[in-house]
Amino acid sequence: MGRPTIADIARQAGVSKGAVSFALNGRPGVSEATRARILRVAEEMNWRPHSAARALGGARADAVGLVIARPARTIGVEPFFSQLLSGLQAVLSASSVALHLMVVEDTAAEIEVYRRWASEHRVDGFILVDLQVRDPRLPVLDELGLPAVVLGGPGKGGNQLRIWADDREAMLSIVDYLAAIGHRRIAHLAGLPHFQHTQRRIRALRDASRRLGLEEAVSVPTDFSDAEGAAATRTLLSRPRRPTAIVYDSDVMAVAGLGVAGEMGVAVPGELSIVSFDDSVLARIVHPPLTALSRDTFALGEQVAHSLLEALDEAGPGRDLQMPTPRLTVRESTSPPPAG
Amino acid sequence: MGRPTIADIARQAGVSKGAVSFALNGRPGVSEATRARILRVAEEMNWRPHSAARALGGARADAVGLVIARPARTIGVEPFFSQLLSGLQAVLSASSVALHLMVVEDTAAEIEVYRRWASEHRVDGFILVDLQVRDPRLPVLDELGLPAVVLGGPGKGGNQLRIWADDREAMLSIVDYLAAIGHRRIAHLAGLPHFQHTQRRIRALRDASRRLGLEEAVSVPTDFSDAEGAAATRTLLSRPRRPTAIVYDSDVMAVAGLGVAGEMGVAVPGELSIVSFDDSVLARIVHPPLTALSRDTFALGEQVAHSLLEALDEAGPGRDLQMPTPRLTVRESTSPPPAG
DNA sequence: TGCCATAGCTAGACCGGTTTAGTAAGCCAG
DNA sequence: CTGGCTTACTAAACCGGTCTAGCTATGGCA
Numbered sequence: 001m002g003r004p005t006i007a008d009i010a011r012q013a014g015v016s017k018g019a020v021s022f023a024l025n026g027r028p029g030v031s032e033a034t035r036a037r038i039l040r041v042a043e044e045m046n047w048r049p050h051s052a053a054r055a056l057g058g059a060r061a062d063a064v065g066l067v068i069a070r071p072a073r074t075i076g077v078e079p080f081f082s083q084l085l086s087g088l089q090a091v092l093s094a095s096s097v098a099l100h101l102m103v104v105e106d107t108a109a110e111i112e113v114y115r116r117w118a119s120e121h122r123v124d125g126f127i128l129v130d131l132q133v134r135d136p137r138l139p140v141l142d143e144l145g146l147p148a149v150v151l152g153g154p155g156k157g158g159n160q161l162r163i164w165a166d167d168r169e170a171m172l173s174i175v176d177y178l179a180a181i182g183h184r185r186i187a188h189l190a191g192l193p194h195f196q197h198t199q200r201r202i203r204a205l206r207d208a209s210r211r212l213g214l215e216e217a218v219s220v221p222t223d224f225s226d227a228e229g230a231a232a233t234r235t236l237l238s239r240p241r242r243p244t245a246i247v248y249d250s251d252v253m254a255v256a257g258l259g260v261a262g263e264m265g266v267a268v269p270g271e272l273s274i275v276s277f278d279d280s281v282l283a284r285i286v287h288p289p290l291t292a293l294s295r296d297t298f299a300l301g302e303q304v305a306h307s308l309l310e311a312l313d314e315a316g317p318g319r320d321l322q323m324p325t326p327r328l329t330v331r332e333s334t335s336p337p338p339a340g
Numbered sequence: 341m342g343r344p345t346i347a348d349i350a351r352q353a354g355v356s357k358g359a360v361s362f363a364l365n366g367r368p369g370v371s372e373a374t375r376a377r378i379l380r381v382a383e384e385m386n387w388r389p390h391s392a393a394r395a396l397g398g399a400r401a402d403a404v405g406l407v408i409a410r411p412a413r414t415i416g417v418e419p420f421f422s423q424l425l426s427g428l429q430a431v432l433s434a435s436s437v438a439l440h441l442m443v444v445e446d447t448a449a450e451i452e453v454y455r456r457w458a459s460e461h462r463v464d465g466f467i468l469v470d471l472q473v474r475d476p477r478l479p480v481l482d483e484l485g486l487p488a489v490v491l492g493g494p495g496k497g498g499n500q501l502r503i504w505a506d507d508r509e510a511m512l513s514i515v516d517y518l519a520a521i522g523h524r525r526i527a528h529l530a531g532l533p534h535f536q537h538t539q540r541r542i543r544a545l546r547d548a549s550r551r552l553g554l555e556e557a558v559s560v561p562t563d564f565s566d567a568e569g570a571a572a573t574r575t576l577l578s579r580p581r582r583p584t585a586i587v588y589d590s591d592v593m594a595v596a597g598l599g600v601a602g603e604m605g606v607a608v609p610g611e612l613s614i615v616s617f618d619d620s621v622l623a624r625i626v627h628p629p630l631t632a633l634s635r636d637t638f639a640l641g642e643q644v645a646h647s648l649l650e651a652l653d654e655a656g657p658g659r660d661l662q663m664p665t666p667r668l669t670v671r672e673s674t675s676p677p678p679a680g
Numbered sequence: 681t682g683c684c685a686t687a688g689c690t691a692g693a694c695c696g697g698t699t700t701a702g703t704a705a706g707c708c709a710g
Numbered sequence: 711c712t713g714g715c716t717t718a719c720t721a722a723a724c725c726g727g728t729c730t731a732g733c734t735a736t737g738g739c740a
Binding site: 003048049050051052053054055056061063081082085086089090093096098099100101102103104115116117119120121122226230252255256258259262263281282284285286287288289 | 401438457602
């Protein structure tokens with residue numbers, strides 16, 4: 001015989017299918033004695049629920065979806081995503097909720113996946129990353145009516161829960177630190193310009209520069225890849241009056257930039273200070289180890305998972321949840337600028 | 341009205357549910373005219389199949405499972421997994437097959453997940469990574485009767501398809517290269533000792549050392565983490581007669597080792613040559629860029645996905661599939677050893 | 681003309697659960 | 711003793727598909 005069904009258990013225990021269902025789901029309708037007997041039989045027969053059958057009745061799919069829209073080959077590098085995934089899994093696994101993961105090429109494809117998974121009842125909710133400026137995904141999620149947690153914010157509107165950290169404050173802490181040790185020409189290798197956090201960081205740098213009266217503070221948008229990070233660094237360092245400090249929006253770019261500096265014979269931190277906006281093992285294992293903004297991405301993943309599980313239980317209106325502002329970890333890639 | 345069902349379409353098109361099912365699945369039983377009409381109605385009503393309902397009838401779940409057994413916090417670092425994932429996704433997405441991903445703490449938990457997903461009809465097949473020496477997961481998979489693709493081999497027995505590259509030949513190419521440029525004392529920072537590929541690499545190094553008459557060739561097992569990579573490197577470099585070349589089983593460890601060398605004032609490649617068994621952006625962006633074995637992990641992922649999809653269609657007996665042997669990419673982290 | 685094969689379709693069982701309506705028995709109060 | 715209420719349970723509908731058995735109309739062929 002194949003996998004046992006509740007009908008098999010019912011027959012074995014001498015009760016009806018309904019009674020078995022009640023017993024297995026811990027709901028009233030059977031006596032304690034009968035419940036114990038049914039549970040014992042189910043245990044003996046090694047019964048497991050058939051998730052599809054459950055989902056058919058309109059119940060949970062016990063899965064949540066995460067769709068990442070980035071060119072497939074570039075995902076590999078970002079420790080951020082792997083860390084986030086790990087944190088998500090840690091919580092989801094504990095609740096026996098599976099994670100449906102998909103990597104697509106662009107936002108249009110991403111939205112298509114949301115529609116498909118929702119209509120196919122594959123998932124109970126979604127996790128959104130890389131919040132964009134006027135994000136076209138939000139209205140779609142509202143329309144689909146499934147709960148979602150959005151990484152990024154703060155923001156109004158929509159029924160999703162927003163989880164965010166204060167990028168502006170974080171950028172200010174970097175610039176304040178650099179200015180305090182004497183830097184007056186700071187460059188910023190930013191990420192994709194249509195991401196909300198990219199824009200917030202760029203604006204924060206500009207504001208801080210004005211307030212502190214810096215000589216120069218330029219933001220250069222990139223696609224987050226090591227290639228563009230390296231190329232932009234090369235351009236910056238080739239200028240006659242080059243910046244004395246560069247802030248990188250990701251650790252991958254920072255490490256690439258560090259490599260370019262070494263290659264061009266620019267000493268770090270002697271002639272150039274480097275700060276990474278993202279901390280990870282990557283930032284720690286290179287030499288010199290990078291001064292970086294430390295946030296606990298694993299914990300972020302855990303928080304996202306918790307919030308989503310909560311939202312699945314009681315669909316409330318969208319809320320905001322602020323994570324601690326990342327704190328600057330000073331390592332050996334920063335020092336006062338060269339004299340003169 | 342909620343989501344339209346085939347019953348709604350049937351009513352609208354004036355046919356029976358069965359006819360709709362035939363039409364939508366492209367099987368005989370309806371005339372071309374009727375089929376076209378049904379398809380048009382389905383299109384108009386924006387119908388999507390309910391995956392649970394399909395799965396209930398014994399059909400496909402249209403999902404495959406990947407379970408990774410490593411401590412959650414350490415996954416984040418390995419570019420290998422992210423690259424593999426990207427390759428998998430590229431192919432799976434194209435076939436509208438979802439990927440169920442789960443990270444667990446150990447092999448026992450991994451096996452438990454296999455059992456659960458199989459009995460819950462959540463997935464149609466599995467992908468196994470980190471093949472172990474006498475792998476306890478293989479008999480379980482045979483018992484569950486679901487197709488699987490195993491990364492690692494070659495191997496007999498089991499009904500799984502094995503996909504592997506020739507680790508032995510790869511290690512030999514590294515040692516031959518190092519010996520050819522004059523190295524006589526080579527160390528090897530290996531991975532977890534119960535992995536098959538770890539053992540094969542250790543054995544290959546020993547054999548090559550004997551054949552080439554090297555002065556020393558030692559393999560040190562680690563847990564793949566940057567911490568152990570750094571610690572073991574420190575120990576090796578502190579010895580009175582230290583190795584002139586170190587081969588690292590992963591790029592993360594190699595980069596960590598590079599950092600330790602820099603910190604201890606050991607010049608790379610002047611005094612120490614470094615080779616990474618895994619190539620990735622990581623190996624390229626550090627300075628000096630690392631000589632490494634290049635294999636296309638993304639392509640590996642694509643191949644795995646293709647093979648698994650094929651196995652889903654026609655469950656054949658287990659087979660072997662050999663990937664191209666990784667080729668050594670010489671960069672700037674290797675040179676002849678210091679004189680004397 | 682009569683018979684059979686076949687195309688084209690319908691009705692309904694079925695998958696494995698959940699859930700609702702209904703029923704029998706037990707208990708208590710009046 | 712009876713009516714009403716609760717408890718413990720059963721029977722059956724239901725979710726949205728797939729699939730098989732069977733029915734009807736048509737065409738081909740002897």
